Structures are given as structure tokens and as C-alpha cells.
Amino acid sequence: MDACHASTIDALKDVAEDTLVRLVYVSRISLTSRADVTIFDDIEDQASSHNASQNITGILCYGNGHFLQCIEGTKDKILALQKRIFEDKRHKLFKVLIAKPIAERSFTDWRMRSLFLERWLWSPATKAQAVQLSPFLPFRPHEWHEAHTSQFLNVVQSLHNPPHVRAAGVTYNAFGNMLQHVAAPHQAFLLVQAILGVLTLIAVAWMFA
Template sequence: MTLLLNHTDTVKALDKTAETALIRLVYVSSLTLHSRLKASIFDEVEAHACDYNEQQGITGTLCYGNSHFLQCLEGEKAKVLALQQRIFADNRHKNIKILLLETIDQRIFSDWRMRLLFLERWLWSPATKQQAMQLSPFLPFAPHGWSSQRTEQFLQVIKDFQTPPHIKAAGITYNAMGN
């Protein structure tokens, strides 16, 4: 696959694909310093993604760790590309790079509208450590250098997660900032 750096490249790569075809788009980005200082960013992103993606029939996952996002979007080409354009214009993150773009016959995340996974070991609860240990080969989380094959391996590991790997202690859930 040719390296795709922006929305225009993605549109060109899918030029001969039907608008209603199912596609999978996986990109990575880095959280800006300003966004890292905003404790509510993850709640805002998750709430917005769940609502919007449900309306548009888009499924996938959003992973965060080590100041990096990795998001997998699955859905009809036209709807995923419209969302990609909005995401790539969002100034809460930078260094955006597409890792995987492909047409698909079926979704990996068909039962998830959008799920947020924190990939910081210190956030893992005892109940989810066994499940989360499968992530060890992908940690520390630095997806900007991943190949398409490594990205697909990662998606296969997380697709079966039943419980998000994060800490809930004394009724408090800690986010990736420790808040």
C-alpha cells in the first residue's frame, strides 16, 4: 500500500471503490500538548464518537497510550471518508498517518459502535490484566512506526476484548492522564 498522508490521498486511493462498499481505515496521531492538559478530552471524544458513529453506521475502536491515538473506522466508504475529513481537521491531535486502508467483506468490530481503550499498563485493573497481557508485544504503544501487517495483528488481539483494560478503584475510574 502506498503511504497515505491526508484525506485527498485516501479519496484517490479509493477512487474506483463504490460509495457503499465497506472499508476499514486505521490511522494514528499524537495528542497535542494543549489537549493532554484537558482532563475531559477522552470523555468528549468517546461521547461524540459513539453518538455520531451510531447514526452513520460506523464501527471501530479508538485506542490511546503513550500520547498516541490509533483509531480503526469501519463502514461505508462515503461515510468513513466524511468522518475522516472531520477527524483530520481536528486540532486536538497532530502527526496523523494512515496505517491501513482496505475494502472489507465484513467488519472486525461489528458489535462496537466505538470503544475507547487505554493502553497504559498502570491503568489495567486486576480483572483485566490477563486479557490485557495479550497487548504486551505492542507496548510501549508507539503505532506510528507500525506496518499494515502489525496493525492487523493488533486489531485481531483487541477485537475479542470483553472489558476495557483500565483501573476502577474505590468507585473511581482513572483516565489516561491519571485523573
């Protein structure tokens, strides 16, 4: 059994199986998944069909190579889903930030919506509306503690409407809009870095020419 999954079981050992719980974990996208342009669509499709039948709600956030997922449901359903998630080779370096009983859900939509925290892909309008996310960027959730994670989720709840939620369509700026035709959001960052690297080499070569 995965050690991280085992620690969650231990943290909830005194909680009844039918108790409503919240689980928040973080992970890193795997190297092979960075080349998969359909990874988020696949995750959303799988989550939609599975979560509806299990009455599990939540949100999936991605940025800077990190995933943060919050899932809510009864303890037995959440632990079963966690085991399934932690066996998924599309991501790695799992860490549980929150595992506790809750009185009510923060996310009531059973579709696993996705929020992309790549600020440079947002339109000016999106940036203005999402100013509350600034303290959490660049997105490095592996370094967060429970209080910081809870603050982040509270902000996400207030932004749980277009254009921030990918279920309603990602808002791209002009450059991002061009890149979406050749790369997924998680790949576009790598493309930009490569382009900047090439431009830097050209500039250096021109200076010493």
C-alpha cells in the same frame, strides 16, 4: 485538503462509494489536549451520536500519547468522517496505516469504544487477561506497518469485553485509582513522571547531604 486525507482518497479511488471499507489511522495527542480531562468522554459522546446515524463502527485506542482509531463503514461515510477527524485540533501528526475494502466488519458496535494501553493503570486481573497485548507495548503505532496493525486489531477483538474496554469502566490499580480523582488516564502518566522526578531529586540531595 490535508495530504493524508488526499492519500486515502487516492487509495480508495477505484472502490465504489457504497463499498464497506476499513480505515485505521494514528495520531498524537496535542499539547493542549493533555490538559483536557474530558477529551475521551467528549470523543465518545460525539462518536456515539454521529456513528449511529452513519452506521459507522470501530474502536479508539490510546497509549503513550498516541491514538489509534479503526473505523468501518461505507466508503462515502468513512471519507467524510476522516476529513472531519483530521480537522480536529485535539490531535496531530496523522498517519493512515490501513485503508481498504472489507467483506465484513471486525467491530460491530456503533459506539466508539475506547481502549487504554497504559499497562501500569491495569489491575493484576486485567494484566493477566491482556498478556497478548505485550508485543504491542509500549504503544508506538506510528512505527507499525499494515501486518502489525492487523495483528493488533485481531488481539483487540479478543479483548473487546470488560475490564479492557473503557465503556465498561477502566480498571485501576491502587495508585491509578487514587490518580483518577485528580487526572484523566492520559494525564496520570505525566503526573507519575513528575512525582518520580521529584523523588529522584530528593534521593540525590539526601545522598550528598
